[in-house]
């Protein structure tokens with residue numbers, strides 16, 4: 001684990017050509033793997049929450065005392081479903097990760113890191129100081145990409161679906177999660193399932209780290 005922040009794993013459902021949306025995701029298989037990391041924090045972005053807001057139950061079972069913390073990166077204060085997120089039974093607590101310039105929202109506790117946009121490294125450091133050892137990133141393209149760009153991902157977990165999503169999915173509203181920055185990966189494990197899904201786990205080598 002890095003000294004100055006928690007261990008960060010990005011768990012992504014991808015098509016063989018790397019899309020994160022625009023193809024039928026095996027949601028059951030994706031979430032069945034989530035307990036692997038026993039995450040302290042689920043880190044997600046505003047767009048991932050906004051994409052599922054319609055499906056959130058306003059009368060859920062309430063917070064889950066043994067669940068992780070949900071931290072939602074939301075510099076522009078676009079998320080408003082805080083009460084439904086708190087009550088949906090998946091997380092023990094919910095915080096908005098904001099910057100100093102974000103509009104305040106009395107309906108949610110804010111973790112402030114960064115001036116204009118959220119400073120992801122600083123936000124992870126705060127989560128670490130709060131006792132988090134493992135953070136699982138649940139995001140489409142943007143947040144994973146930004147974390148990879150900043151060298152803040154330690155593990156990439158890819159649930160590869162047996163399909164090519166095509167250029168429309170890859171060039172669509174959700175930008176690719178891959179970055180311009182080269183990254184060396186070390187295979188942690190591989191598993192194949194009967195329906196053609198392949199689960200690949202890679203350690204992301206940081207600069208200066210030996211293979």
Ligand SMILES: NC(=O)c1ccc[n+]([C@@H]2O[C@H](COP(=O)([O-])OP(=O)(O)OC[C@H]3O[C@@H](n4cnc5c(N)ncnc54)[C@H](OP(=O)(O)O)[C@@H]3O)[C@@H](O)[C@H]2O)c1
Nearest residue numbers: 012013020045046047048073074075139140141142143146
């Ligand atoms: N295939 C999968 O495994 C998977 C998993 C989760 C979600 N999804 C799908 O992916 C789609 C959403 O994905 P997305 O990537 O567009 O949204 P996202 O994961 O919500 O990421 C967007 C968030 O990242 C923040 N961000 C981006 N770059 C940043 C940077 N450099 N510094 C700080 N913050 C930064 C944005 O900040 P601002 O607040 O400033 O805009 C925004 O809050 C949805 O359709 C969802 O269903 C797929």
